[in-house]
Amino acid sequence: MPTEDQVTEALRAVVDPELHKDIVELGMVREIVFHDDGHVHVTVSLTTPGCPIRSHFEQGVAKAVSALDGVSRVSTDFDVLSADEKEGLKQKLGRGNLPAGALAQVGNVICVGSGKGGVGKSTIATNLAAALWAEGKSVACLDADVWGYSIPRMLGIHGKPKISDQRKIMPLIAHGGIRAISIEFFLEEQDQAITWRGPMLHKAIRQFLEDVDWGELDYLLIDLPPGTGAVSMTLAQLLPQSQFLMVTTPQPAAQKVAKRAADTAKRYDLSICGVIENMSPFTAPDGQRHAIFGEGGGQELADELDVPLLGKVPLQExxxxxADEGQPLVLRDPDDPAAQAISHAARGLIAATPETVPILQAPPEPVVTGTPLPMAP
Ligand SMILES: Nc1ncnc2c1ncn2[C@@H]1O[C@H](COP(=O)(O)OP(=O)(O)O)[C@@H](O)[C@H]1O
Ligand SMILES: [Mg+2]
Known part of the structure; x- marks a missing residue:
């Protein structure tokens, strides 16, 4: 019979098809049991109970272990990694090509993109962040539109980020809880012109992802520049697990451009989690309905991509x-129809992205007031 070490060594041939690492390195081999008739039993721990790749592991384990001398039979069963083990695995994996640990405490990375500029991406990204925040989620906005950065203006936050004791860049915090990072925070003077070349751009975005202490986040929203240029590709290389949220206006032309952008996103392994239609028809105070940018493009795009239409945000002054005054409408006037539409989209996004960060801290203790002072007579 082989030794446990020999079986373990053989199991390194079994590679998780999604994580691209072997099950020994991933810590997914729970137990190896030897029975006296040359029968080896292996328990593999999965990340989720309904893991559709069970048979892949089963065949891989059987093939690897049965090749060893003295093994007459191989059997496999499965259990599930505990929350702690999963957290350890996340730390070990890091995100995409980022070093281990970077963004490990971020539940969902959502890239807000569109085919072209001016469709309201930044408006949606900031208001969506505010809406997620209002729903009790921890959120941050990363302004990856390094040419046309507008997150600072729309969130009403400007300044220089502090550096922590761990030599990390601390995001600025808008409206009491929305974390934000933008290239604007690092410019020497306002409106300083910057010309980015590919490698520099890659470095800047990489640094935003690696060197910023984002902390525990349910959602990191990335406001992409228009189109599917270098930035989207850079992000895709760094963050293959991120998702793409497409913003489009209702007219057919915009929707076609958005479709092209979505196709590119798919090619770079970014999955698409939904569509938001912006600048949709609105009803004027006199009750008349206006469809300035046409109608129906968002639904068509969503159908074509086979993803949910998360919301239709009316054109609304x-x-x-x-946004011009630095206050997301979702916070300033939650009852406004446009704010309502974005909050609706936020709830849809929450439903579509169930993964959230484990809460590491206990909830705060209720405030205990001291013994009441004796009343004055
Ligand atoms: N639904 C809307 N109603 C009215 N104005 C909007 C709406 N969405 C965006 N805008 C405005 O349109 C302009 C472009 O939006 P912005 O978010 O900067 O687009 P992008 O980031 O796609 O370039 C901004 O002045 C913004 O305030
Ligand atoms: Mg923008």
Whole structure:
């Protein structure tokens, strides 16, 4: 019979098809049991109970172990990694090509993209962040639109980030809880012109992902520049597990451009979690309905991509004014129809992205007031 070490060594040939690492390195071999008739039993721990790749592991284990001398039979069963073990695995894996640990405490990375500029990506990204925050989620906005950065203006936050004792960049915090990082925070003077070349751009974005202490986050929203240029590719290389949220206006032309962008995103392994239609028809105070940018493009795009249409955000002056004044409309006037539409989209996004960060801290203790002072007579 082989030794346990020999079986373990053989099991290194079994590679998790999604994580691209072997099950020994991933810590997924729970137990190896030897029975006296040359029968070896292996228990493999999966990340989720309904893991569809069970048979892949079963065949891989059988093939690897049965090749060893003295083995007459191989059997496999499965259990599930505990929450702690999964956390350890996440730390070990890091994110994409980032070093281990970077963004490990981020539940969902959502890239907000569109085919072209001016469709309201940044408006949606900031308001969506505010809506997720209002729903009790921890959120951050990363402004990856390094040419047309607008997150600072729309969140009403400007300044220089502090560096922590661990030599990490601390995001600025808008409206009491929305973390944000933008290239603007690092410019020497406002409106300084920057010309980015590919490698520099790659480095800047990489640094935002690696060197910023994002902390525990349910959602990191990345406001992409228009189109599917170098930035999207850079991000895709760094963050293969991130998801893409497409913003489009209702007219057919915009929706076609958005479709092309979505196709590119798919090619770079970014999955698409939904579509938001912006600048949708609105009803004027006199009750008349106006469809300035046409109708139905969001639904068509969503159908074509086979993803949910998370919301239709009407064209609304208040949304623009609030953004210009640094206050997401979702926070300033939650009852406004545009704010409502974005909050609705946020709830849809929460439903579509169930993975959240494990809460490591216990909830705060209720405030205990001291013994009441004796009442004055
Ligand atoms: N639904 C909307 N109603 C009214 N104005 C909007 C709406 N969405 C965006 N805007 C305005 O349109 C302009 C472009 O939006 P922005 O979010 O900067 O687009 P992008 O980031 O796609 O370039 C901004 O002035 C913004 O305030
Ligand atoms: Mg923008």
């Amino acid at each position: 208040e949304l623009r004014v609030a």
